[in-house]
Amino acid sequence: MTEDTKIYGLRAIIEAIEAGKDIEKVYLQKELEGDLFKELESLIKSKRISSSYVPEIKIEKLSKGRNHQGAVAKVAPISFQDFEITINRIIKDIESPIFLMLDQISDTRNFGAIVRTAECTGVSAIIISKTGSAPITADAVKTSAGAIFNIPICKVDHIKDAIYYLQSCDVKIVAATEKTDNTIYDVPLTGSHALIMGSEGRGINPSVLKIVDYKAKLPLLGKIESLNVSVATGAFLYEAIRQRQ
Template sequence: MEKNTQIFGLRAIIEAIESGKTVDKLFIQKGLQGELYKELHDLVKKENISYSVVPVEKLNRLSHKNHQGVVAQISPIDFYDLDNLVMSVIESGKTPLFLLLDQLSDVRNFGAIIRTAECTGVNGIIIQKKGGAPVNADTIKTSAGAVFKIPICKVDHIKDAVFHLQASGIKVVAATEKTDHYIYDVSFKEPTGIIMGAEGKGISPSVLKAVDAKAKLPLLGDIDSLNVSVACGAFLYEVVRQRR
């Protein structure tokens, strides 16, 4: 854990959650009891925060301080509200371009995608609250600091974000090999959201059913897939090419 995003102690973590901080990881000592623990447990349930129950030895390795049986990692950035972000982009007069990441898990891929997104004029990145890569030191380093320059939104489900964009007049395109249409057959000149899937699994079937269009990249070699950050770069620069 990075010291600058690590907090410990029951009261400190309770106050962090109540102040709206995003908890990426929460470790709770097995068998922990007491009034403050009950208050934290109820708050974690209310805010739907995932946590791991671990032995005290694990906590002692994470922190040499008096951790009181709990250690958390807090996101180093503030996340944007999706509704407010979409509205502000539309009102700015720009042609919206959003990137949705469906449970992408590798922090280095995440950081590389953030860097490319910032370079290609993406207005915001949308990720799911659970199951995806966190914003941590590796993400920040791989993004070359771009994580501080582009809005990132967290939603309960990517499918909800798809519906929200569509209701706002933004076409949603899935980057998937499960289509006959190539990226060059799709128009990106209008307001667009592009979905990239998780490493290995791709885009969730339920999300694929909700999109407006699907597109794939031509693969001319023997390997049947690209690294997701490389594929994302190809998609985003096709948007740049079409909009120039």
């Protein structure tokens, strides 16, 4: 896999966003001014695209001598699927699907490893938030062993809104969290379910935990208090498979 596809220049990035390109992140040069720059800023905000303000030296490094006008965008190597259309199609076509929701998993390689496990365990779709999630880079594609091209990935504005929509479709929501007395072995996973995994640092957002149907944890018998999120995801998904067999 070559380096991520990039778009250089203010006008080019604006046109790409307006054309519906899946932009992973936009890097903007600090203290840049002008009407075109403000137009891009406004568009980034309205479309909830991840962005960072960086020094000129960082922009120069990203652009490698190309005319950048103070802005460089990274384009995702995959096309994201429409959330509602994807969910409706899957629920119609598949009996008791499993969905995977990632609440701001920020490490690219963790994300790739999770996608690989999800594909191997028959997850029907992965749902991530537009902000705070790991960018889908060449590392993510490599770590997923290509699985990232075989499973629908949907980006949503808010994880909570996605949960409410899934619940309206009779999909039960299971949160992987240590803030419960129930282990994964106490929770039924035989119907239509969506599993939520939290970020590496803070776990699942407390406001999200308030609206889920079930909370479950993995028993930890050693001295270390947590597992890597990709490993934990695998344990949860294979327990779902065990229950369904």
